[in-house]
Amino acid sequence: MPNREMAASQRYATHSQVWGAVGMWAWILHRITGIGLVLYILLHTTLMASSLIRGSEAFNAMLTILMTNPVLHYMELLLVGAVIYHGLNGIRLLLFDIGIGFSRQKEIFWSAMAVGAAMWIYVIMIKLS
Amino acid sequence: MLVNAITWLLQRISAALLLVVLGLHLWLLYVANPAEIIQFSEAKARLVTGSYVTIYVLLLLFGLFHALNGLYTVMVDTGLRARLVTISILVILGVTLFGVGLYSVVQFIM
Amino acid sequence: MSSREINAKIFRYDPEVDAEPRFDEFKVPLIDNMAVLDVVMHVQNYIDKTLAFRCSCRIGMCGSCAMYINGKPRLACRTQVKSLGTNNITIMPLPNLPIIRDLATDMEPFFEKWKKIKPYYVGKSELTEPAVIRPDSGEREFIDQMLDCITCGCCYGACSMVATNEDYIGPAALNRAYTLIADKRDAIRIERINVVGRSYGVWRCHDQFNCAEVCPKKLVPTKSIQQLKKRCVLQKFGIFK
């Protein structure tokens, strides 16, 4: 009898996944941003503490590096985008958890995304001006 | 199992609270004080005058729980077997980071 | 669609002899009201008699003919070729299940999990007559509409949590569990709550909605699963008995 591992390998061999649905992408992005934020939070707490332990000068020096490096600058925008996405989709998920919105999940997603885009653009404008 | 329902609920509760405190944090950084470069003294001044301390401690607490529990969920989703070991590591990591974070907060108010 | 011909690209695999799956292409004449089931039947009857697939009722009631058709698990019998908007049809077996041969999958893992939630009704002993329940009393919540499940497995094949975790019992079984747990006539609801509340149960669902997206009966298992999560939590606090 064919076994389950084969079932999994067949799936990967043929990519027979549902790719065309909003919910699927919302979940993938939520997960990616979630994990990204975890990495960031780890980095964030350790960097803060490790510079503060060497005094306020060290803290200022580090923040100067962090906030002037152009690459990091763009990375920060991405970070903000991730937080906005994760947070807004998080609201959508919380709505489901309290039993709201099952029949309108796609509309809720796109509304959240519209709000998110506006917020993100606002932040980008502030940061780049 | 017992804990599943509780951690699931806590993940939601922490998410809801993060929405508030993380929202405030970001508001402070990007809207209220869109500084070029954050200076220690400015940050300290903000933290001492406002009762932002509570917010940051909460942010740490919920953020860490939410993040590490989220990470655990991701691992269980993909078929994690060594659950106890993983939980132990995550708890240690969480407590340590909380300590480290608390240290940073304390630096600002002292 | 102008051409009167369909290009069917069909997944072929015999696990007993083939090392690798392959795709065979067939040209099938387009007929009026053609369902994808007609396509595979035409191929098997008149072009390549060795093709294997499963079907029974051909009107979307038995749930035997679920296949992965142009990017989605669907019922072959209820999928009109016209509705695909193209003459190129790629047909693969339902994902997440072992393959018996070609398009015929072994539904065993699906039903193993179905059985795990004790899918059978156990009546309360004091109920000896059909219960009197007014249709507008709300007592049945939305059970009745969720009872339409035909165990076709489309949702099971679409959920990527099932794909990545072989223990997750999946949307269909959980949906069935909900219909029993919310049924006030049932005697072993707490037992069932304890099954769906385990780590292979409701907690693995992350509201992907792929299940709802593909369900040929337009069920939303996500909603049933949410109801179960709620009851699991309530039960922890002794509110749901």
Next chain:
Amino acid sequence: MNEIKTDVLILGSGGAGLFAALHVYDNNPSLNVVLATKGLIGKCGCSRMVQGGLNVVLNPADSVDKHFMDTIKGGGFVNNQDLAWTLVNDAPKTVHELEVKVGCFFDRAEDGKIHQKAFAGQSFDRTVHVADLSGIQIIARLTDQIFRREEKIKVLEETRALDLLTTEEGDRVVGAVMANIRTGEIFVVNAKVVVVATGGAASMYKISAPSFDKTGDGMAMCFRAGAEFVDMEMLQFHPTGLLAGQSRLSGSVLEEGLRGAGGYMINGLGERYMERYDPERMERSTRDRVARAGYMEIMAGRGTENEGVMIDMTHLGAEFVEKKFPGMCERVKDIGKDLAREPVEVSPTAHFQMGGVKIDIHCQSSLKGLLVAGEDSGGVHGANRLGGNGICESTVFGRRAGDTAAALAEQEVLRPYRQEQVEEIKRRWLKFYKRTDGVDIYPIRDEIKLLMWEKVGVVRDGKKLQEAVARLDELLEMAGQAYVANRTLSRYNMEWNDIINVTNWITVGRLVANGALLRTESRGSHYRTDYVDTDNQNWLVNIFLKNKGNLEIESFTKPIVASRFSAEEIRKANIKY
């Protein structure tokens, strides 16, 4: 070769098979049951496809007498009245069990009690239902109950019975030879009692309603094993089968309620043709009449382009139709039509076999150790089945078969089967793998479907029936010459299975054609242009058929079993058919 020994072997997982298994277990949980089914459990057969519902007397204002009279009146009075009486009396118990023990939940009326809707040919609204998907619920819940009893009920999915095993004397069945469709493995199940519940063979018609896995296997096996059959000429056509060109969707049933609600039947010229056939009842006439009228219109050249007639619901208002018949609207939408807003092409479609293996009220056939229940059995419905009595029969007699099987299994010993018979059966079905050349089965399949439709169909006559009988014999011969394209492929070989299916179709088709030839009158669904009248003087009899040996058909007639409503009373009532 593998062998399984068991107390009870049940073939089929429709309403009859599933209920039989449950009742064997519930009577005596120590008995071993093997439940073999051609598809996946609970996902094959017609019980699953039941839309309308199940007839049962629940309301105090109704009575089993009324249900009984409706049933035999509908059946043209040739029903076995003992069986019909059993049907109506057991139905309430059965529905009770389905609700309270099995866990079905039928639709409720305003007052919270089980709702009962109207169906044609009934003097009281007594059809219980779950919207228009009753079968799914009944069968799914029964299947779940089987899962609960898994340790004693061994389920063999995608495993078909090939033939029954008999003792040397030929008067007792001791098991069956089976084939595992997935692996191609052939094995024997040796049992004290065999319950055959594999459904009928109406699928052998060009336009037909049943599921594809039902090919009259049970009847064909019982015939080969020597069981007696009754009323095989009685085969029901449903008047409104969807027409969808060559698509396999063709023939699927549009529910009777459409006509009940006031839908019009119109022909290609736009006439409401029922005026010519039953001016009083018009479209609400019985199934056999409406089906025949439609067929005659088509034959007279007044059909539509695609050889159909139309059902027109538009005058009832689109909103009403969509609200009342969502399932039907959806089905019609699949073929790009809008039931609520335009006439839809339909045709009579072969639906159900009233005839079948002769049984008594305990489902005992003429062979010891062989019980038959559900559509495979004959006599309950006479010449025409009422809508809603089909799944009723399957569940009622399935329960009975289970009870009888449990009782028999307790008394009987397991008798050995004959190895040489096993070998013979294996040769019969495996020879198709041995050839390198021969007959392609699919053209034969297409031919028999057309042949049955044209010559043994809705409207019959002696000449055509004779031609059909002759041709069917030839086709049986030809099917024996079939070969399998890939000789080494025994795993899930659909072609090999289709050879068996077609052979069984022809076997049952011969019984239908021969019975139809013998009955020189018209009654119920059996209509002959050379004998258009119902002959209550000479034909209140049942026609019995059996295998004389060598697949030759022996026939005899017996007066009907009129234990409750005598032949005299029937003649006096003088109801025309």
